[in-house]
Amino acid sequence: xxxxxxxxxxxxxxxxxxxxxxxxxxxxxxxxxxxxxxxxxxxxxxxxxxxxxxxxxxxxxxxxxxxxxxxxxxxxxxxxxxxxxxxxxxxxxxxxxxxxxxxxxxxxxxxxxxxxxxxxxxxxxxxxxxxxxxxxxxxxxxxxxxxxxxxxxxxxxxxxxxxxxxxxxxxxxxxxxxxxxxxxxxxxxxxxxxxxxxxxxxxxxxxxxxxxxxxxxxxxxxxxxxxxxxxxxxxxxxxxxxxxxxxxxxxxxxxxxxxxxxxxxxxxxxxxxxxxxxxxxxxxxxxxxxxxxxxxxxxxxxxxxxxxxxxxxxxxxxxxxxxxxxxxxxxxxxxxxxxxxxxxxxxxxxxxxxxxxxxxxxxxxxxxxxxxxxxxxxxxxxxxxxxxxxxxxxxxxxxxxxxxxxxxxxxxxxxxxxxxxxxxxxxxxxxxxxxxxxxxxxxxxxxxxxxxxxxxxxxxxx
Numbered sequence: 001x002x003x004x005x006x007x008x009x010x011x012x013x014x015x016x017x018x019x020x021x022x023x024x025x026x027x028x029x030x031x032x033x034x035x036x037x038x039x040x041x042x043x044x045x046x047x048x049x050x051x052x053x054x055x056x057x058x059x060x061x062x063x064x065x066x067x068x069x070x071x072x073x074x075x076x077x078x079x080x081x082x083x084x085x086x087x088x089x090x091x092x093x094x095x096x097x098x099x100x101x102x103x104x105x106x107x108x109x110x111x112x113x114x115x116x117x118x119x120x121x122x123x124x125x126x127x128x129x130x131x132x133x134x135x136x137x138x139x140x141x142x143x144x145x146x147x148x149x150x151x152x153x154x155x156x157x158x159x160x161x162x163x164x165x166x167x168x169x170x171x172x173x174x175x176x177x178x179x180x181x182x183x184x185x186x187x188x189x190x191x192x193x194x195x196x197x198x199x200x201x202x203x204x205x206x207x208x209x210x211x212x213x214x215x216x217x218x219x220x221x222x223x224x225x226x227x228x229x230x231x232x233x234x235x236x237x238x239x240x241x242x243x244x245x246x247x248x249x250x251x252x253x254x255x256x257x258x259x260x261x262x263x264x265x266x267x268x269x270x271x272x273x274x275x276x277x278x279x280x281x282x283x284x285x286x287x288x289x290x291x292x293x294x295x296x297x298x299x300x301x302x303x304x305x306x307x308x309x310x311x312x313x314x315x316x317x318x319x320x321x322x323x324x325x326x327x328x329x330x331x332x333x334x335x336x337x338x339x340x341x342x343x344x345x346x347x348x349x350x351x352x353x354x355x356x357x358x359x360x361x362x363x364x365x366x367x368x369x370x371x372x373x374x375x376x377x378x379x380x381x382x383x384x385x386x387x388x389x390x391x392x393x394x395x396x397x398x399x400x401x402x403x404x405x406x407x408x409x410x411x412x413x414x415x416x417x418x419x420x421x422x423x424x425x426x427x428x429x430x431x432x433x434x435x436x437x438x439x440x441x442x443x444x445x446x447x448x449x450x451x452x453x454x455x456x457x458x459x460x461x462x
Contacts, residue, residue, distance in 0.1 A: 029093055029346040034297075040343040041095075045352025048097050048339030050217030052353075054378050055081070056360060057223055057370040059100045059328050065173070066113035067120055068326070071364045072256050075246045076327035078361035082354040084318030084330050089350030092310035096292050096336045097353040098318050102382055103162040103284065104277060105328035106169050107417055112273055115415060118264075124256070125265030128323030130277040131330075134316035137278070143312060146282055149444025153397070153404030154424040156389040158280060160404070161411025161420045163386025168412055170379035173372050174200045195234065196373035199226050203377030211381075216338075219378050226374035234371065241365040256326020272455045276418030277329055285315050285331040292332070296340045399435055403428035422456060425449035 064070040084098025171177040175190040210218030230237040318330035407424025
């Protein structure tokens with residue numbers, strides 16, 4: 001799940017000669033009719049690819065901490081991104097790339113496997129179930145119903161909380177923030193002079209500068225640069241080659257294909273986490289698709305997304321595919337906005353992203369060359385961007401805004417997304433009643449709150 005801010009569209013609309021302007025590709029994607037060219041769409045697709053390819057290092061890194069085979073996860077991430085982006089491009093015909101969501105990856109690895117102590121196969125089962133439920137609510141309209149009943153404060157608070165969660169994960173991973181060995185608060189400052197800490201802070205600052213200058217692939221450049229430094233100065237980083245045939249299993253590791261334990265994921269202890277994954281995806285992915293489609297001018301006269309049903313279904317089906325392969329939950333990437341800013345208006349740009357990830361799949365040894373302190377700046381940056389949702393809270397509606405902040409704060413304090421969402425919904429409902437604003441509540445909001453509270457009162461929550 002990624003959260004690069006939407007950038008204004010530039011350089012879109014000017015006519016320029018393109019390859020095969022009247023050809024089959026042009027007609028299929030409607031390139032000319034949308035005021036674009038094949039050349040522009042291809043360039044924009046490459047730009048989107050550069051903005052999001054860092055995920056092939058970040059996702060395996062997080063799953064590796066949870067005991068997964070990183071090389072197999074690398075291939076799964078590439079295949080999932082290729083599948084989702086090609087499906088979005090060829091079927092929905094929108095310039096929106098799909099990949100393994102960073103936030104949902106973090107929740108799966110650190111919340112389910114390391115936090116709850118679930119076996120990786122059960123976690124993959126949760127991902128697969130999340131994909132099935134996500135697809136079901138997408139095609140039946142329930143997804144739209146949830147969004148209509150989602151309080152704005154809780155929606156924004158969820159994004160803020162996940163951002164804080166990512167910051168905590170990345171900071172702890174490199175030793176900047178550690179578990180307090182003594183009495184007092186649960187965390188404390190780590191060894192700030194350590195090489196991983198210094199490289200992470202420097203890398204984060206470098207990302208700030210490169211993104212400010214809108215350098216294509218700025219995050220990827222920082223990951224590569226720090227990895228090179230690590231290869232030179234860190235004896236723990238070793239070169240193991242560049243090319244390798246894709247494989248979803250490695251010596252000593254069972255294949256991840258179809259390894260998900262669906263029966264284990266159906267237990268009452270895991271189902272709340274499946275719900276959390278679904279709710280987070282609903283809130284995040286739908287907003288991303290709407291934002292990027294609007295930026296690309298792909299809204300109809302009623303403000304609805306052109307081919308919106310297909311777009312919503314494409315990202316949910318991708319999670320089913322990812323869970324089957326042993327990857328993380330998939331979602332639309334807001335980095336697609338970078339490609340739109342470069343001129344993307346059609347599905348050809350997304351299809352280009354998918355094809356490029358198929359090529360990247362043959363470079364899996366590079367994943368082992370990237371240390372955690374090289375990907376930590378990317379996680380920190382994504383987390384900081386998500387904190388921008390604070391500005392979207394409407395402080396004139398105190399109850400809504402405060403319930404959103406409760407949701408955000410307790411996501412990170414409990415290291416649990418569903419707990420934060422439950423507390424956000426609960427405080428909103430109680431706050432509305434206490435303030436005499438119960439007329440602002442609707443049946444859907446109260447129902448969702450009741451379901452979440454029941455999970456916790458029943459002792460089924462994490």
